[in-house]
Amino acid sequence: MTTWLTRLVPNPQSHQAQRDLTGPGTGIGLHHRVMKLFPDNLGPDPRAKLGVLFRLEDTPRGPHLLIQSQHEPTLDRLPEHYATLTTRPLDALLDALQPGRTLHYRCVASPVRKPGAETRRLYQLPPVVALSGTAADEWWLRQTQTAGLTPTTHHSTPLDTIRGQQPDKHGHRNHNRIRHARTRFDGTATITDPARLRHTILNGIGRAKAYGCGLLSITPAQDTA
Structure with a gap:
């Protein structure tokens, strides 16, 4: 396909x-x-x-x-x-993924953690906690490793939080409010597992994919000089 x-x-x-x-x-x-x-x-x-x-x-x-x-x-x-x-x-880009190849990447993602029930009770936390700063960077580095990449450089930029009411299938607003913090991650990385990377590119990273998060874009480093 x-x-x-x-x-x-x-x-x-x-x-x-x-x-x-x-x-x-x-x-x-x-x-x-x-x-x-x-x-x-x-x-x-x-x-x-x-x-x-x-x-x-x-x-x-x-x-x-x-x-x-x-x-x-x-x-x-x-x-x-x-x-x-x-x-x-x-x-052609996906078929050319090879171990050891260096890439430029970009992804706008919604970094979060999900505390366990005891942690939520102890610190009165919500089920999903948005991450920023160093915590968001650490989250991203874990995601890249899972995606079959070893980052060599990375830079993060906080973006505006997505807020509003979730639309129904007809595009009308319902009563479900959504909120997704966003960070843009840019940098370079080396491919370690082409199959995992391909899967990640096709399926995206993290939450809020329906609202503009999760698309991982890559470009061979030698083609962007």
């Missing part, structure tokens, strides 16, 4: 696009927009079934949206003049 990487460039004249790309609820609104690029009636979790992951990227030309999927997206169901799409297959 082909894996696709799509760059969605919003039209600066589209009020709908600009509204989707700004504010603390950006990740929630973009989930609905992104899923509009794919077929309906795919079961209870179409995002996971189609392997859809996305990330909002700041560029000199304004925000762009990177979307990874195992179904080629189409503009047909987006508002007129909303954006342009450029899509390419990732298969």
Whole structure:
């Protein structure tokens, strides 16, 4: 099955696009927009079934949206003049993963820990605790090792927390409030396990994948000089 990487460039004249790309609820609104690029009636979790992951990227030309999927997206169901799409297959990149190869990586993730019941009771903690600073960096280093990578450099940048009401399948807000802290991780790493890395790229890292977290992007280091 082909894996696709799509760059969605919003039209600066589209009020709908600009509204989707700004504010603390950006990740929630973009989930609905992104899923509009794919077929309906795919079961209870179409995002996971189609392997859809996305990330909002700041560029000199304004925000762009990177979307990874195992179904080629189409503009047909987006508002007129909303954006342009450029899509390419990732298969050659994934097939070229080899042990010892050095990569540049980027991932926006939601680092958390889940304390045990006794720890939660003792310190009155919630079931899921967002991590930041050194704790988030340590979380990321564990994730990269699980993903078949050995980091050689890394840099973390705190991002705005995603907040808002979770949309239903029709894009309408319900009463379930969500909150996901985010950190962007950039750096270089060496591949130790290509199979694990491929699995991680296809499935994402951590929580909040429906809201713009978890997409791991890689580029061979020698190609980005």
